[in-house]
Amino acid sequence: MELTQLKQFQAVAEKNSISAAAEELHISQPALSCAVKKLESELGLPLFQHSGNKIQLNEAGRLALKYANAILLQSRQMETELKEYANKNSHIRLGFCDPGPMWYCVPQLSVMDGQLDYGYYTMPPREEALLYDDKYDIIISSGKLDSTDIISKPFIRERKYLSVDASHPLSAEKAISARDPRIQSLFLFTVNGFFHQKQQPFWESVKKQTAVTATTDYFLFSQMLKNPEIITTTTEIVKHYRNDGPGRVLIPLTDRELEIHYHISYPQVKEHRLEKVILLLTQCAENI
Numbered sequence: 001m002e003l004t005q006l007k008q009f010q011a012v013a014e015k016n017s018i019s020a021a022a023e024e025l026h027i028s029q030p031a032l033s034c035a036v037k038k039l040e041s042e043l044g045l046p047l048f049q050h051s052g053n054k055i056q057l058n059e060a061g062r063l064a065l066k067y068a069n070a071i072l073l074q075s076r077q078m079e080t081e082l083k084e085y086a087n088k089n090s091h092i093r094l095g096f097c098d099p100g101p102m103w104y105c106v107p108q109l110s111v112m113d114g115q116l117d118y119g120y121y122t123m124p125p126r127e128e129a130l131l132y133d134d135k136y137d138i139i140i141s142s143g144k145l146d147s148t149d150i151i152s153k154p155f156i157r158e159r160k161y162l163s164v165d166a167s168h169p170l171s172a173e174k175a176i177s178a179r180d181p182r183i184q185s186l187f188l189f190t191v192n193g194f195f196h197q198k199q200q201p202f203w204e205s206v207k208k209q210t211a212v213t214a215t216t217d218y219f220l221f222s223q224m225l226k227n228p229e230i231i232t233t234t235t236e237i238v239k240h241y242r243n244d245g246p247g248r249v250l251i252p253l254t255d256r257e258l259e260i261h262y263h264i265s266y267p268q269v270k271e272h273r274l275e276k277v278i279l280l281l282t283q284c285a286e287n288i
Helices: 003-015 018-025 029-043 059-090 099-112 128-132 194-206 218-224 275-286
Strands: 048-051 054-057 092-096 116-120 138-141 150-165 185-189 211-215 232-235 248-252 259-267
Touching (some): 003 018, 003 059, 018 029, 099 138, 138 275, 150 275, 194 211, 194 259
Antiparallel strands (some): 048 054, 150 259
8 A cells, every 4th residue: 555545545535536536646547547446456345335326435434534634644743853953963953142243244154055054032031052052063152161961162252342533532552441541432332132131231331420321223324433532332243244443443452341241052962064164164264
């Protein structure tokens, strides 16, 4: 007994007609009639009662249809789940806790187009859960994950820079604190993510002495950068894909609250499968 026989039997049972079922299945009536007779022979009893040009299931046929429907349904479910499994295991899912490292890394991962799915995630209570729940195969986490079955390697130490016009008195500084009283105003471009959320308490405290304005409108921000009086910030990663202009000087900010050390984190059991992605991510970090 084969699935094709059951599909043919199911079609005849639903149509109550050899000719209508043959048309639906795109086979000849004689071929379908032979297939039904073969199935009846294999089962050892007739499944239909004939009346002129019409056929109807008999009691044995109704019982056979019950099982045929169940078998064919399970067959379709099996095909669907196996396709999902194959797709899941042919693609590597890469998650980022922040958009900054994602925007920096993804162009350098283009050699894996068609093999890699990526996105950045809202911070869960525990980032390990994203790996344990199989949401991602590998993540750029906000820090080291301390789990015995998860490998968590240092990736990029991200930090903030002050961006000032070359004509500004602060441009000669080698490093500076964002709390420096000489910084009277700051205009920030913000994108939500873990690093942004981590900085919020710090910027709230800075506002007690400095006028801090933030925007999520990049077009507005890019226009403001043209004003030499505007002081803003960038980061170790962002300065590789956002050009603040030839007239601007980037000064490292010394505040520890404005640093984050990203890690490459993944289940130990997947290390061999992820080797190529890990190598490419390591090269991304080396280019910083």
